[in-house]
Amino acid sequence: MSAAAMPMSCPTTAELIAAVQRADSSQGLLLATQALAACPDPAAASTLVEVLGFNNPGAAVAAVDGLIGLGPGAVDALLQLDPENYGARAWAVRALAGIGDVRGLELLVDALGTDVAASVRRAAAKGLGALRLGDLEPARQAAIQARCLDALLAATADGEWVVRYAVAVGLEGLAKASPLDPAAHGALKAGLQRLQVVSAENPPVVQLRAQLALDHLSPP
Amino acid sequence: MADADASPPQAGEPISEQEALGRLRQTSDPSQQYYGAWWLGRMRSQHPEAVPLLQGALRLRRPRDTGAGVEENAVARNAARALGKLAPAALCAIPDLLDTLEDPDDGLREAAARALGELQAPEAVAALCRRLSSGPEVAGGQRGDSPRLVEPCEALLEALGDIGVATPEVLAVVEPFTTHSRPIIRSAAARTLLQLSGDARWSAVLVELLDHPQLQVRRAALMDLGAAGWRPALEPIGRTLAENSLKLMALRGLVEQGKGDPGIPQLLACMDSLL
Numbered sequence: 001m002s003a004a005a006m007p008m009s010c011p012t013t014a015e016l017i018a019a020v021q022r023a024d025s026s027q028g029l030l031l032a033t034q035a036l037a038a039c040p041d042p043a044a045a046s047t048l049v050e051v052l053g054f055n056n057p058g059a060a061v062a063a064v065d066g067l068i069g070l071g072p073g074a075v076d077a078l079l080q081l082d083p084e085n086y087g088a089r090a091w092a093v094r095a096l097a098g099i100g101d102v103r104g105l106e107l108l109v110d111a112l113g114t115d116v117a118a119s120v121r122r123a124a125a126k127g128l129g130a131l132r133l134g135d136l137e138p139a140r141q142a143a144i145q146a147r148c149l150d151a152l153l154a155a156t157a158d159g160e161w162v163v164r165y166a167v168a169v170g171l172e173g174l175a176k177a178s179p180l181d182p183a184a185h186g187a188l189k190a191g192l193q194r195l196q197v198v199s200a201e202n203p204p205v206v207q208l209r210a211q212l213a214l215d216h217l218s219p220p
Numbered sequence: 221m222a223d224a225d226a227s228p229p230q231a232g233e234p235i236s237e238q239e240a241l242g243r244l245r246q247t248s249d250p251s252q253q254y255y256g257a258w259w260l261g262r263m264r265s266q267h268p269e270a271v272p273l274l275q276g277a278l279r280l281r282r283p284r285d286t287g288a289g290v291e292e293n294a295v296a297r298n299a300a301r302a303l304g305k306l307a308p309a310a311l312c313a314i315p316d317l318l319d320t321l322e323d324p325d326d327g328l329r330e331a332a333a334r335a336l337g338e339l340q341a342p343e344a345v346a347a348l349c350r351r352l353s354s355g356p357e358v359a360g361g362q363r364g365d366s367p368r369l370v371e372p373c374e375a376l377l378e379a380l381g382d383i384g385v386a387t388p389e390v391l392a393v394v395e396p397f398t399t400h401s402r403p404i405i406r407s408a409a410a411r412t413l414l415q416l417s418g419d420a421r422w423s424a425v426l427v428e429l430l431d432h433p434q435l436q437v438r439r440a441a442l443m444d445l446g447a448a449g450w451r452p453a454l455e456p457i458g459r460t461l462a463e464n465s466l467k468l469m470a471l472r473g474l475v476e477q478g479k480g481d482p483g484i485p486q487l488l489a490c491m492d493s494l495l
Contacts, residue, residue, distance in 0.1 A: 118465070165495075166495045203476065204476050212488060
């Protein structure tokens, strides 16, 4: 909800949180979540994370948007999520992939390698190519890059085309974000070349995306 | 739209091709046959025994027995679906599928029609048209005993589009279904006419259905625009209220089936944003 659509006196974060907790219908929860998600206050994060577990896809989409908008301020709340709550975890992967904070690394690696839903693996693959490494010292940067690269290369063999497509996007993002050492660059390129292979099991759209990534790849 | 129940009844442990062939070959447990048939299609088995076994399974008929784990004719239905995925080896099974298109079970006719479409069998065009020729009021009328239609119209229409024989006779059979009372059938008819004629007025029907209040209809229109590869629909597909997974499938269709503008870089950029 835009600020213009809110009542004259702008509600406080606490009021917006209370409205989410008070919502007693699917539509009510959606509207209250949208209002809270538009609020740039990190105090909203834990309530938005709670909404991810409510089994209400519309509200979860709004909550993910709000969490991505909060950026690094939302990461702690996302990582405190109960790992047994599968539905909430799937949405959290999308939020962490969108935020790009390195604290989400382990969850993204685990999701890409093991999640049963292709939609979650696909979000994780894109996220692993979009972590923000700029402020880290070089050794830590290289270690995280290596983890991302290993996870993405393993997923070039994923059985779902849409995940392999996202892996091509992730590998391209990883190469663009910061320079890789020659060995890593070679391995990344070989991974993209595997995704470019013409075969009955590998649809043209994946081949085309891998080709585009290879075209964008700068020399090591 | 895809089959409603094309996945196995119980996923179970991964099995080998030999195991799948064995499950289909035995006759004491229909649920194992059902799984074996599904497996051979899903894995696109090229084993020389796969098509003959599936042809045999296509003839299996069962009385309705709600106590059994597998419902009426489910094994034959899965056999038809699997044959649709096994071109070119399954082209020899087209006559069997044409026979199945005359079965009294409309669910089986539906599976046979989809398989004939996937095999792009021009031999099937006359039979598909004959099933539809009584039009939206009769072939497309609702049955007295269930919400289902007299004929599996969606599958019959889409098979004609996939086969791609664009004669005036075929177009004349399909066109009346663009005014069917059910939006899913209108979507299927518009998709087929768009595939056969490339005429933009049919794309307008599909784009309008992307705004339909029912999610199920929006999903169908997405899949149908994808199947037709209608690239000018990129922008409306992007803003449709539906899961990104379905939009990605539709956009894959635009990339792979379509031509012209918007071009591949724009299509891929939109797909990237939906991951």
